[in-house]
Amino acid sequence: MxxxxxxxxxxxxxxxxxxxxxxxxxxxxxxxxxxxxxxxxxxxxxxxxxxxxxxxxxxxxxxxxxxxxxxxxxxxxxxxxxxxxxxxxxxxxxxxxxxxxxxxxxxxxxxxxxxxxxxxxxxxxxxxxxxxxxxxxxxxxxxxxxxxxxxxxDPGEPAALGDELVLVLSDITVRDDGALEDPDVGGNLGTLFGREGDLLLVNGRVNPVIEARAGLRQRWRIVNAARSRYYQLAITDHRFTRIGGDGGLLEHPVETEMILLTPGERADVLVAPRGAPGSTLSVRWVPYDRGYGATFGRPEVEAFRLRLADEPAAEDEPLPEVARAIGALDTAGATRVDLKLTLREGPGDLVMGINGVASWEAEPLVAAVGETSVWTVENTMAFDHPFHLHGFFFQVLGEGGEPVRPLEWKDTVNVPVDGGARFVVRYDNRPGMWMFHCHILDHADAGMMGMLNVVR
Structure with missing residues (x-):
């Protein structure tokens, strides 16, 4: 012993x-x-x-x-x-x-x-x-x-950031007889909203309990793997330190009261739980207004819990410097890609598209290896859309064309209602056909998807 x-x-x-x-x-x-x-x-x-x-x-x-x-x-x-x-x-x-x-x-x-x-x-x-x-x-x-x-x-990352957890967030609906819900439930309305499961899942479990020592940092590496649900997480009287996202560490950490993850996005966050010994903290899913009806009548839901050990709070090691040198991509001379996320009106199954064209009817965009492009994605619908580009990381731009700080590498960005998103991407030496689509997967399957052909 x-x-x-x-x-x-x-x-x-x-x-x-x-x-x-x-x-x-x-x-x-x-x-x-x-x-x-x-x-x-x-x-x-x-x-x-x-x-x-x-x-x-x-x-x-x-x-x-x-x-x-x-x-x-x-x-x-x-x-x-x-x-x-x-x-x-x-x-x-x-x-x-x-x-x-x-x-x-x-x-x-x-x-x-x-x-x-x-x-x-x-x-x-x-x-x-x-x-x-x-x-x-x-x-x-x-x-x-x-x-x-x-x-x-990355073995070169700073040590002592916190005890690490990989958290895969999703949702699912299980019927009374144990079967999965019909994937087409809700018909066109279900497709329009994006189908969400009744049960929140954290690593496949419903409302699990994570043990913790008050005062000791935990590092949560989170992915939103849900087909449609936006995950917004909060802990009463706590703040998160976000150190990374889709493409690894940020330029520098940022503090935030809530963590928002659209489908497909990732977050690398530090949290230091506080509270009385033996108490339990609720990590809550907070409804996010991603469009008409998205928050109506929807309460907060406990996603998982932190149970604090029945012992005094600990004093953690000081947080080491977490910084990453990221150079802003030069947009001078960049080509333009202008896209609109659209809904086709008419009878029959709901059809979405990009620039009014469903994915199965669209011609690929064409770009060259080594080219830099600025993409402008405009939302014409009454719902937010998480826009994902396969194969390449990009940098999100502000309204004036300047890079959003802190700099980070992204592959998925939210396109809000009555708004848009802009980002800059450089195509490195990996030619081929690459998808781009809404990561509300019901929307992608309904036609909100396209292809980019990168050629030498």
């Missing part, structure tokens, strides 16, 4: 993260710079609601899929097998890989049929939390449970 001494640093309670622990992917390759894993999409009966068995769509039988860990510069090999009854692909959201590994069916790779397999092989160039999900019938397949995290670590 080891007895701690007075000089032992304070620590989180034993088993503090067990309620949200993610299954690690098993690395099959012994080389230090290669991560090789097997990944299988299949239906598995899970107990999402106590006492009910739900046939969820899963990666490797769990919800979410396994946590794949790699370091910057590693080669990642994923031996994917499809045991579903439908074709699928795997898109690696936020990874700057080659187009043929991006999982965009009909453009960068063929669909993987039932019983088929595909090997994804790419190098991870950037630190940060990324994630994986399908790009065939995306709203249904992701909504049924197909999503998982990929964390790329």
């Amino acid at each position: 080891t007895i701690g001494c007075a000089t032992d640093p304070p620590a989180q309670p034993e088993g503090w993260d067990s309620a949200v622990a993610l299954r690690p992917a098993v690395d099959l390759d012994g080389r230090p710079d290669v991560v090789e894993v097997d990944l299988t999409a299949r239906v598995e009966e899970l107990e999402i609601v106590p006492g009910k068995r739900t046939p969820a769509w899963t990666y490797d039988g769990g919800l979410p899929g396994p946590l794949i860990r790699a370091r910057v510069g590693d080669r990642v090999i994923v031996n994917f097998r499809n045991e579903l009854s439908a074709p699928t692909t795997v898109h690696w959201h936020g990874v700057r890989l080659l187009a043929e590994m991006d999982g965009a069916p009909g453009h960068s790779q063929a669909e993987t049929p039932p019983g088929g397999s595909f090997t994804y092989d790419f190098v991870v160039l950037d630190a940060g939390l990324t994630w994986y999900h399908p790009h065939v019938d995306s709203a249904v397949q992701s909504g049924n449970g197909l999503y998982g995290p990929l964390l790329v670590e």
Whole structure:
């Protein structure tokens, strides 16, 4: 038995993260710079609601899929097998890989049929939390449970930022008999709003409890994997320190009272819980007004809890400097891309589009390797849209064309009602066809999607 001494640093309670622990992917390759894993999409009966068995769509039988860990510069090999009854692909959201590994069916790779397999092989160039999900019938397949995290670590990051948690946020609806909700529930109105599940999920669990020691920082690396739900999180009398986002660390940290994540976005935040020993803090989902009816009659919901250890508050180490040198992209001479997010009126199924054209009717945009473009995305609808560009990080611009501070690399940006978003992107040497779309996946499947052909 080891007895701690007075000089032992304070620590989180034993088993503090067990309620949200993610299954690690098993690395099959012994080389230090290669991560090789097997990944299988299949239906598995899970107990999402106590006492009910739900046939969820899963990666490797769990919800979410396994946590794949790699370091910057590693080669990642994923031996994917499809045991579903439908074709699928795997898109690696936020990874700057080659187009043929991006999982965009009909453009960068063929669909993987039932019983088929595909090997994804790419190098991870950037630190940060990324994630994986399908790009065939995306709203249904992701909504049924197909999503998982990929964390790329940078050994050069400052130490002692906080005890780390990867948190995959999503939602799902389970019927009284344990079955999943009909993916087309609500018809055109469901598509217009974007279908949200009744149950909030944190790493596949409903309202889990994380143990904590008052005064000790925790580092939450969060991804919003929901098909449509915006996640806005708050803790009464607490503030968050956001140190990173989609593409890794920010230029410098910022403090905020709430964390807002549109579908597809990531956040890297520090939180130091405070309160009486033995008390519980509620981490609440706060409705976000993303358009007509989005907050009407909707109460705040407890997403998960922090239970403080029954011992005095600890004094944490001082926060080390967290800064990243990010150069602003030069917009002088940049080409322009002007897009409008649109809704087509008429009978039949709801059809959305970009510049009035549904994705299945649209011609690709064309750009050249080495080109810099300023994109202006205008929203003509009564709902916000999270706009995602595959394959490339960009920098968001303010109304005057100046970069938004603190600088950060993004791949998903919110386009508000009666407004727009502007960003600048430089196409590095990875030619091919790249998707861009609304990451409310019901909207993408309804036509709000397009392709960018980057050529040499």
